[in-house]
Amino acid sequence: MSLKFHWMLPKGGEVALDGQQSPREAARYRIESMQSTSPAVRPDLHGWTHFARHAEEAGIDSVLISFSRYEPDPFLVACALGQAVQKLKFIIAYRSGLMQPTTFVQQMNTVSALVRGRVSFNIVAGSSSEEQRGYGDYLSHDERYARAEEFLAVCNAFWKANGEVNFDGKYYRVEQAKLATPFVAPDKQAPEIFVSGHSEQSEHLASSQGTCWLRVAESPAKLEPIVARTRARGTGVCLRCCLICRPTREEAIAVAQSLLPEDAAESTTTMKDDSQMYREGSELKRDAFWPEPWLWTGLVPHYGPVWTTMIGTPGELASAFLEYKRIGVTEFIISGWPEVDTVDVFGREILPRINQA
């Protein structure tokens, strides 16, 4: 099976429709997107449609639409963008604890019918307890996973059900539940479910209820046993990473250096106190910033693990993706600075090399 490549949807206002944007400007935009004054709080159909056309052109399968209190609801963004583009698919990030599973399935099924099945989702247990309490969710990290397990069990019951759904759990109880609107897609009866996180609970949840475990890129040597045991359970593995691709390695590294903050103490990760993935990221030692010659974690202590970056020439990066394929990784969700330029380079320079291999 060939590797699947997805991309992060840029934040609202991030796509520069006219004029050039440097990698540093694009990165700063994203760092500052969690401020209430950022245009990222508003939907940006012009910018998103512009990006989506480039992603389609590049051969990207889906875009991941992130969820947080700092940005528009990703369900609705997928629904609106799905009317504007016809091929690109959408991975909707959502947290459990925000709505009843029956409602979630009704929304997911409705969106599937409105975008002709081009939708899957990424369930996140929630990485900040402060943010969760702002949604009325007071559970701890471990309990959130226990609840997510029940949440997805109810959802899966709907997608498998031929009749009504009954469930009596600790966190959810539904009785004689029925939804008339089915999941509508040409090739499946249920959306793919990405479960993200680095904790044991997330690994378990990915295999028990999900179709794919989503985690941050690390060195293939470290990931190999983890990927092997996940694949053995019939679960896919998807890696998140950022990408810097230039004609020479020196140019690529110069771009990476330009992204480091002027203030060495700058950090946006303290807000995600409750995530194992983020705790691991902030404990990274300086000498471990290059786990591979093409894999750089220098931005992770500042901005979090999803800023882990693959760096190199088109040839080096294509080989790196193929190395991940060799150990059993099935999909990637990529990000870059700026997103449009990076997805263009990926589609033009890297993807053809991977497909020829």
Place this chain on the structure above:
Amino acid sequence: MSLRFHWMMPKGGEVGMKTAQETSRVATTQAHSPAALPDMEGWLQFARGAEEAGIESVLLSFSRYEPDTIFVACALGQVTTKLGFIVAYRLGLMQPATFVQQVNTLSGLIGGRVSLNVVAGSSAVEQRGYGDYLDHDERYARAEEFLTVCHEFWAGNGAVSFAGKYCQIDKGKIFTPFLAADRSEPEIYVSGHSEQAQHLALTQASCYLRLIDTPEKLAPIVQGFRENGVEVCLRLCVICRPTMDEALAAVQALLPPEEIEKQERKILSSSDSQTLKDALRAADDVGWMNRNLYAGLVPHYGSSAITLVGTPADLARAFMEYKEIGVTQFIIAGWPKLDEMMIFGREVLPLVRELEGTFHAKTQRRKEEF
């Protein structure tokens, strides 16, 4: 202020249906009903008709038998530019912060053309399927808390904290604002006939939505709301024909086979909603509530089928009677919805606007005399 006219959005597949019997609500509760799927083609045709007819908004109904209303509004809003969407939603299905985030996002995607019809839930069985086990009265108590939290978010005075019996929230922040040219929060319609519903409308809504009744019956109720700064919107159906005889013949043609009546009656009588019980009683007791208001279709077509029947002039005059007692808005349906809406836009609405012109001039003169 001119009267505002909205229309019920047809169910999925309904725009292509030829007969009223086909479109009765019972059909949507049956397995394999086309109402389970979005119908962008039919809806778009209807939406364009509504814009042409001078209709302000369409009401999208919520139930487990239909697609989710928020997303139908989102998709249809991408292909229309003028029409508003009154999105019906039940409470108890999601956290208020999540609801606000979705509604605000929707507003940003469709140029602010969204308002809400908050429904406490009319079927206990259906609510349990959503994981909601509260009884009728408690559902209203929760709705009160839920809307209080929503209003706090829309007021935009920083982080929202609330410690209620049903809703708890600690320093909630939703960064995406409600985006509209002229408002910072959606209009909220609260519907229902029970005391709790009326109380909720008074405390939390911009408009109380209820079934039509005779102007005499409604006058004191409407006055109570208007004195408290809450508008009143009536739900009704219309049958408009060039002559009363033709209108009456159209009513006769709507009477369906006995089997459908039995099913509809079962739905109405088993509900714990005061609205539905009242509607059935009106149908059984009176039939014709006045010269133009007919309740006899309720057992066949559901509680919202109380119908204004008559010529364009009859209907225009009837709408003006409601205006005189303080009603400001209407949500209308007909059989079929599209045809009846086009008749309304062509024949009735111009007469209403004409009568309103005279009415406004008269009230202006009266004001000047005093």
